[in-house]
Amino acid sequence: MQREHLRKGTWLQEEDEQLTSFVARLGERRWDSLAKVSGLGRSGKSCRLRWMNYLRPNLKHGPFNVEEEQLIVQLQKQLGNKWAKIAKRLPGRTDNEIKNYWRTHLRKKAQVQQGGDFKHKLESGTQDLNQQSIDMVSKDYSTGKVSCQDSEWETKDSSMDTLPLSDWELRRSPYETRILDWIAELKKGYCGKELEQDCNSTGKCNHNPQEFEEGSDSWDYSGSLWDMN
DNA sequence: AAATCGGTCAACCGCGACTTT
DNA sequence: GAAAGTCGCGGTTGACCGATT
Structure with missing residues (x-):
């Protein structure tokens, strides 16, 4: 069995941005799948930990009062x-x-x-x-x-609930296949415009994740992503 | 100035619980 | 019901940095 090499150690800003954009789209679950399709080369566990402890919105980070x-x-x-x-x-x-x-x-x-x-x-x-x-x-x-300060997070969190639950019932193969299709589509379409220069051949986009969240057609993409028909 | 020490914190590991197939 | 996959938790490690010798 081939053992894939997983990256360890400190996260780079680029990785953080990439993880954030994928979590914004796919939600906080199925970390193994998310890790695979994101192309981060990290374990799902590592991605989850990074998100939970550092990237999640509304974390305080400052000293304890x-x-x-x-x-x-x-x-x-x-x-x-x-x-x-x-x-x-x-x-x-x-x-x-x-x-x-x-x-x-x-x-x-x-x-x-x-x-x-x-x-x-x-x-x-x-x-x-x-x-x-x-x-x-x-x-x-x-x-x-x-x-x-948590209200914003609650909003984001609940917005994930707008993803039809049944979509999450899709399992590995079709799920990952679909995401990979979506990435390809994203590269062709979205990146093809203003982001072309930011996307490399591996599908990595050095792109501010905020644009995914705040972009007007953000969830339209997820719509097409989850549409298995 | 260099070496050592100690504190801090991000990240990893192992394991048990839970979920899915 | 069993096996495999996934998640979440708590303990631990190791890199980094400032203080001290």
Whole structure:
């Protein structure tokens, strides 16, 4: 069996852009297939991780504020190392980010200050604040309505739902074949105009993914893509 | 100035759970 | 119902960078 060589290590901006454009079109699922058809030479797992931890819209990336910090400590105490669950309570933060932050900052801090001010604050003075945050965020998630900066993501997310579910039931061969057809079509048509110079022979387009999302005929392409007739 | 150390964080790995065939 | 494929999670690694010696 032939083992294909998969790229590892740090992602290049070019790869990020390519991944973003494919996720915008195909949605956040079937990562293995997406990885294959994108021509990135990465594993599906790697693509998913990059998207979830770095490229996904509305991720915060900046330093954690005091509230977030306290919430993490509080939730870690309640839930243990269930970083994915904790991350769901902190909009814009990823499980990986929280896990790293816990390991490098909070764990030590909690140990050092065990029995001291920090612990005392967590257990008493800031309890209300923490509970407020938990309640607020939980409520938002449970109703499916995410406040402020997450609303944009919710819109994008739900826009993926506009893809007929049945299309996703198409499996590997026809699915991938269709996507490859689409790529060829895209190269001929879309790239044939203003993007011609940005597309190379491998089908890679060095193109701002925003143009896919915001372009007026963006989903028209997906329409033709999923139309198997 | 160079070497070493320690902190940070992006990315990888292994595994279990879930889904699809 | 079994096997294969896929996803998601948590732990770990390694590259990078600033601080210290």
